[in-house]
């Protein structure tokens with residue numbers, strides 16, 4: 001890979017063309033404007049640094065991706081030289097902190113803050129067969145789950161996430177895999193045109209509690225789906241009766257921007273009231289300090305530091321510790 005400015009047109013042009021070809025010209029035009037704003041008019045201060053890190057990753061011969069294993073894995077047919085190994089390490093270190101994964105780049109294991117594979121293992125048994133489906137993954141982070149969805153047979157996967165470092169982490173995998181119908185767009189849910197009605201499955205995992213208006217988020221998600229399409233929603237919940245939800249006074253587990261943690265029954269009612277059908281809770285799991293922790297690739301504080309040391313079932317603010325539910329529902 002060669003050092004160059006971030007060429008967003010080359011990066012996103014093929015997807016923009018595909019959207020146009022698929023009858024989504026309005027989205028393609030809007031996206032183009034948003035990308036101009038993001039990369040030309042208001043470029044992120046770390047853009048050059050991340051592009052440099054990406055360009056340090058060594059060119060290798062033929063690459064095989066194993067996207068169906070717990071670590072999304074890249075293998076090269078040839079052993080890396082010590083120089084290539086050094087470039088690889090430097091490039092990947094330059095894209096720290098790595099939060100969502102894990103990944104294995106030619107034997108270099110990226111132990112991410114999150115065991116995102118554990119979430120996939122909880123969610124994937126309940127999904128409709130992904131074969132041939134067009135999938136949207138809202139708030140996809142580094143795109144870890146997008147790779148797993150592709151491995152599950154999806155025809156096309158589009159992840160969206162406003163975090164630009166996540167885009168570069170995603171590209172560090174994608175650049176080795178070549179032309180593959182998996183893309184990550186650095187945009188927010190609110191940047192999508194309303195009522196695309198095009199996706200067979202839409203995922204929203206770890207996003208709802210960040211939305212000040214969770215019902216609008218559910219309506220926006222519904223708008224992305226074709227009739228009969230499937231919503232996969234994963235979010236923080238609390239114990240409590242139907243109708244109950246927790247709104248933290250300020251931070252929750254040190255996280256800013258956490259608005260509503262509903263009980264499972266409340267969440268089901270929200271889905272019902274926003275017009276989904278057949279909503280069912282398929283999993284409820286407490287997040288542990290084995291699933292979310294600091295690692296050599298994410299050296300900042302993590303869950304252990306966000307829980308009350310005297311009572312780890314509570315957050316440092318005294319709220320119930322993180323409990324996550326997965327709900328599946330259909331758009332009628």
Ligand SMILES: C[S@@+](CC[C@H](N)C(=O)[O-])C[C@H]1O[C@@H](n2cnc3c(N)ncnc32)[C@H](O)[C@@H]1O
Pocket residue numbers: 100114116119138139140141160161162163166187188189190204205206207210
């Ligand atoms: C807790 S992470 C979840 C990542 C991944 N989906 C998972 O479950 O492991 C939440 C992600 O949502 C993204 N996000 C926050 N607000 C968003 C919005 N309005 N639209 C799309 N993504 C958003 C954040 O950048 C972050 O990467």
